[in-house]
Amino acid sequence: MVNANNKRVVFIEGLRKRYGKGEAAVDALIHVDMQITPGEVVGLVGPSGSGKSTLLKCLGAVIEPTAGRITLGDEVIYDNNWKLSNLRALRRDKIGFIFQMPYLIQFLNVVDNVALPSMLAGRTNKEARKQALALLEALDVAHRANAMPSQLSGGEQQRVSIARALINRPPVILADEPTAPLDSERALVVIRILNQMAHQYKTAIIIVTHDEKIIPTFKRIYSIRDGKTHEMTGEGA
Amino acid sequence: MINLAVRDILYAWGKFIFTGLGLGLLIGVTFTMAGVYRGKVNDAEALLKNSGADLWLVQKNTLGPFAEPSKVHDHLYREIFAIPGVAQAVNVTYVTMQVRHRKKDIRTMVVGVDPGVYAELGQPQYLIAGRQITRNHYEAIADLATGFKLGEHIKIRRNYYTIVGLSRRMVATGGDPMIFIPLKDAQDVQFLKDNTAIIKQRRRTSENPVFNRPGVPGLLDAVITLQQTNHFVNAILVQTKPNYAANEVAKSIRRWKQLQVYTNTQMKKILLGKIIAASAKQISMFLVILALVSAAIIAFIIYTLTLGKIREIAVLKLIGAKNLSIIWMILQQALALGIIGFMIGKIAATLWAPIFPKHIMLLTSDSAWGFITIMMICVLASIIAIRAALKVDPAEAI
Numbered sequence: 001m002v003n004a005n006n007k008r009v010v011f012i013e014g015l016r017k018r019y020g021k022g023e024a025a026v027d028a029l030i031h032v033d034m035q036i037t038p039g040e041v042v043g044l045v046g047p048s049g050s051g052k053s054t055l056l057k058c059l060g061a062v063i064e065p066t067a068g069r070i071t072l073g074d075e076v077i078y079d080n081n082w083k084l085s086n087l088r089a090l091r092r093d094k095i096g097f098i099f100q101m102p103y104l105i106q107f108l109n110v111v112d113n114v115a116l117p118s119m120l121a122g123r124t125n126k127e128a129r130k131q132a133l134a135l136l137e138a139l140d141v142a143h144r145a146n147a148m149p150s151q152l153s154g155g156e157q158q159r160v161s162i163a164r165a166l167i168n169r170p171p172v173i174l175a176d177e178p179t180a181p182l183d184s185e186r187a188l189v190v191i192r193i194l195n196q197m198a199h200q201y202k203t204a205i206i207i208v209t210h211d212e213k214i215i216p217t218f219k220r221i222y223s224i225r226d227g228k229t230h231e232m233t234g235e236g237a
Numbered sequence: 238m239i240n241l242a243v244r245d246i247l248y249a250w251g252k253f254i255f256t257g258l259g260l261g262l263l264i265g266v267t268f269t270m271a272g273v274y275r276g277k278v279n280d281a282e283a284l285l286k287n288s289g290a291d292l293w294l295v296q297k298n299t300l301g302p303f304a305e306p307s308k309v310h311d312h313l314y315r316e317i318f319a320i321p322g323v324a325q326a327v328n329v330t331y332v333t334m335q336v337r338h339r340k341k342d343i344r345t346m347v348v349g350v351d352p353g354v355y356a357e358l359g360q361p362q363y364l365i366a367g368r369q370i371t372r373n374h375y376e377a378i379a380d381l382a383t384g385f386k387l388g389e390h391i392k393i394r395r396n397y398y399t400i401v402g403l404s405r406r407m408v409a410t411g412g413d414p415m416i417f418i419p420l421k422d423a424q425d426v427q428f429l430k431d432n433t434a435i436i437k438q439r440r441r442t443s444e445n446p447v448f449n450r451p452g453v454p455g456l457l458d459a460v461i462t463l464q465q466t467n468h469f470v471n472a473i474l475v476q477t478k479p480n481y482a483a484n485e486v487a488k489s490i491r492r493w494k495q496l497q498v499y500t501n502t503q504m505k506k507i508l509l510g511k512i513i514a515a516s517a518k519q520i521s522m523f524l525v526i527l528a529l530v531s532a533a534i535i536a537f538i539i540y541t542l543t544l545g546k547i548r549e550i551a552v553l554k555l556i557g558a559k560n561l562s563i564i565w566m567i568l569q570q571a572l573a574l575g576i577i578g579f580m581i582g583k584i585a586a587t588l589w590a591p592i593f594p595k596h597i598m599l600l601t602s603d604s605a606w607g608f609i610t611i612m613m614i615c616v617l618a619s620i621i622a623i624r625a626a627l628k629v630d631p632a633e634a635i
């Protein structure tokens with residue numbers, strides 16, 4: 001369990017998200033509480049349509065929640081309203097995204113795909129590529145640095161997208177079913193890498209999954225059902 | 238920051254090159270159309286300059302001799318000399334007709350000029366080969382565009398003419414190359430019909446008892462000769478004396494004679510007016526169609542390319558790319574397509590201009606305007622794609 005004295009990097013209280021209005025309204029999140037410390041990897045599990053992706057989108061400042069409070073580090077970013085004007089910069093600097101499909105930019109080679117967020121944050125191409133290469137090295141795909149995404153295998157692509165999520169050293173990485181397209185062996189490799197990265201860079205990682213083989217690796221799991229979160233201790237503890 | 242537009246173009250270069258090629262050929266055709274028009278204007282200017290005339294005297298109330306038929310008595314020119322400021326005056330005739338050469342008929346404008354004495358007026362001033370016409374009969378100067386060669390014989394109506402000189406860029410406003418022949422011959426050519434028509438008329442005349450009287454020998458011959466003689470020309474060219482203003486001399490002639498007088502400037506306006514009436518409309522129509530077609534091509538290809546990148550655009554937005562960077566990426570691609578098209582068009586027009594039968598003048602200013610127009614079309618054409626890209630929700634990436 002989280003030690004209350006530990007510094008929290010993510011702190012969510014009473015988050016609600018309702019899609020649409022009136023009769024067509026869908027209450028995707030009814031009451032979500034969550035707290036994560038730096039370097040921690042937590043699982044987010046729940047049946048399809050339970051609101052896992054919605055939670056990541058709210059936390060990633062991609063969609064606007066309906067009510068509640070989100071604190072990232074020391075900063076309250078949402079308190080019934082966005083507390084920041086530049087959500088784009090927030091996403092760029094504070095959040096890393098890893099998707100079910102790697103969604104690499106097809107017309108950029110591997111190293112530039114990884115370097116792009118760093119370039120967008122204002123670093124020179126040279127610096128950004130250097131960082132990118134170091135990450136690719138750490139993820140064991142440096143030898144594909146100059147390949148185009150379409151030339152990579154699914155596992156390689158996912159590692160490249162992990163490198164892209166890490167490059168700006170965000171305090172939080174949101175991974176939505178990152179292992180779904182991979183077989184269980186490769187899926188476990190990806191999870192091991194994410195754990196390693198979380199440890200190495202003190203990044204908090206939330207991994208959405210319903211992969212039976214992965215769930216036992218988490219120390220802490222949030223289960224989401226009918227829009228409400230329940231915290232559980234995982235087998236990995 | 239890397240240039241996303243360039244990287245995408247390099248990745249999908251085949252699409253860009255092929256679209257650019259199609260667009261380029263279309264643009265090349267437009268440049269050629271404009272070039273043909275410029276060429277015609279230039280030819281008209283050359284025609285006026287090469288005639289050596291300062292004033293053009295034509296039938297009253299006509300825009301002759303090129304834009305409208307004009308008929309002037311051929312003895313009038315002598316009286317023009319009496320007017321102060323007139324250095325020279327000569328008769329000229331113009332008739333568009335087929336000329337037979339090596340079993341092939343060529344449409345030409347046959348110009349009748351006064352040989353010899355006033356060689357600097359009416360006859361082409363600059364020859365690229367041979368000499369001007371000096372004899373009163375059966376010599377000709379042909380324009381290079383006819384394809385005739387020095388020393389060759391050509392048949393105009395019933396008579397054969399020897400080519401003694403070759404001119405360049407002497408073409409009528411309709412594009413027909415000019416052939417110069419002695420005035421007397423030209424007057425006959427203009428008046429005479431073909432052989433059968435002559436024989437028929439001769440027979441009709443001789444069958445008329447009024448002309449064919451047994452008691453008056455020689456009457457029939459006199460009548461026939463009269464019928465066959467032409468005392469008209471189409472225009473009188475005037476050269477003014479160096480210290481006289483063409484305008485002033487024109488005024489005196491207008492006061493004195495029943496003739497329409499045009500200065501070179503006025504004549505140029507008439508000629509250009511005729512050309513503009515014929516081709517400017519056509520060219521502007523073509524330009525409008527081309528603008529629409531190329532806008533459609535650019536819009537379609539840019540839109541398709543953008544739709545193919547919706548996911549990438551969502552990811553770009555998610556990882557913090559500005560909307561402006563995404564707009565700029567699409568805009569740059571549209572402009573790149575325009576630049577490729579422009580270059581291919583310019584190269585194509587330059588390459589094929591010399592092999593065109595018409596005189597094509599590719600002006601740098603036309604190219605510059607063309608370039609600006611293409612760039613504006615590109616910007617407009619990318620609007621649909623930009624709108625689609627702006628609508629992309631970064632949430633779609635998750």
Ligand SMILES: Nc1ncnc2c1ncn2[C@@H]1O[C@H](COP(=O)(O)OP(=O)(O)O)[C@@H](O)[C@H]1O
Nearest residue numbers: 019020026028047048049050051052053054055
């Ligand atoms: N953009 C949307 N508009 C309306 N309803 C949505 C939208 N996105 C998700 N939902 C609904 O919200 C609920 C939670 O969806 P989601 O967060 O995608 O679930 P999960 O990722 O756990 O499968 C579902 O009922 C879904 O239909």
Ligand SMILES: [Mg+2]
Nearest residue numbers: 052053054176
């Ligand atoms: Mg989901």
